Amino acid sequence: MKVLTNFKLVVFAALLLFFSCSKENESAITPIVNFPTVNIQDVSQVSSTITSVMRFYVYSNKAISNSISVDYSLISGTAISPSNYVAALGTVTIPAGQTQATIDVQINGDATDLRQPNLQFTVELSNPKSCTLGLSSAKGTIITQDGTYLPTDDTGYTTPTVYPGYSLVWSDEFSGTNLDLNNWNQEIGNGASGWGNNELEYYTNNLNNTFISDGNLIIEARKENINGYNYSSGRMTTKGKKEFKFGRIDIRAKLPVGKGIWPALWMLGSNISTVGWPACGEIDIMELIGTYPSRVTGTMHWETSTGNATHQGGNFNLSSNDFSQQFHVFSIIWEQDSIKWYVDNQLYATNTIDTVGTANYPFNAEEFFIFNVAVGGNWPGSPDDTTVFPQRMFVDYVRVFQ
Helix, strand or coil, X not given: CHHHHHHHHHHHHHHHHHHHHHHHHHHHCCCCCCCCEEEECCEEEECCCCCEEEEEEEEECCCCCCCEEEEEEEEECCCCCCCCECCCEEEEEECCCCCEEEEEEEECCCCCCECCCCEEEEEEEEEEECCEECCCEEEEEEECCCCCECCCCCCECCCCCCCCCCCEEEEECCCXXXXXXXXXXXXXXXXXXXXXXXXXXXXXXXCCCEEEECCEEEEEEEEEEECCEEEEECEXXXXXXXXXXXXXXXXXXXXXXXXXXXXXXXXXXXXXXHHCCCCCCEEEEEECCCCCCCEEEEEEEEECCCCCEEEEEEEEECCCCCCCCCEEEEEEEEECCEEEEEECCEEEEEEEHHHHCCCCCCCCCCEEXXXXXXXXXXXXXXXXXXXXXXXXXXXXXXXXXX
């Protein structure tokens, strides 16, 4: 009987200890808290000539009854502190009951408005309190690719403003701040619709593609989606404004190169609207196919007696380097029944009225200028992975002597 009683006491004590420990363990468990998630968004902002602020938004996926906070720091990339922005670090707090706070970053102005690849830095979040981190970093992009100032090395060949027996009758030295619309038209559209060649660019009249800077006209081709095309560029003419017959023409330019790139400085007969192409006559003062960066071509196009298009011309090859590295002067001496082509005053091609045979010779009549940078087309083919964008043609001057 005594043994049984002792056994009961042992069992009772064991049960008492078990329930006591279970209660302690239950009270030691920390309740699970469903913290909000905090994210930060990328921001892009156009560069300015004065100091500005780029504002980043830090937001949580829900509001809670107490404030939440995260630390932040700024990390340089292509944008560098203190040149482009002012580095900072600190803590950002989202107040109780709210879902959003901001981080302001000082962006330093660029007085020159230099055109260059867009600049980036990173805002990094860390050390969350009463929250967890989702998107913990954001890119700040300073958009500088549309700047209006773009200097370039001016070395290369140049020509005089006076020749014996000639007078300078017109020139554009591109020395102002804007394209002179008394001289130039800016064409809009795609070369495949009405202009032929099956080109891939869309021509615009905005400053992204055609602008004046540091004494040069700049035509820039970009890889970007625009009106259903993958590239944009510039094409300008003097049709109806500056048209000429005969003389010496000098154009000083530095050319873009690369697979699928096709810069051209050329002329079309002023009567194209009535007789069409090629009956109007086309004089290509200079064309370059980017696959052959050291070679330019001078050509004339006309209509045969049977109504077909034909052409005749020649090539000029640099002995070293290519046409993107320095300025060169592309010239024609255009006289009655004769055209001669030059690079840096070196004659490389001649065509005369005899070249066209029995066909009508259209080159004893007025023509207007066309300057453009095409992308793709029947002759150069399409760009490939080796083609770098943007591509730019710099024109220092065009001069007409008679």
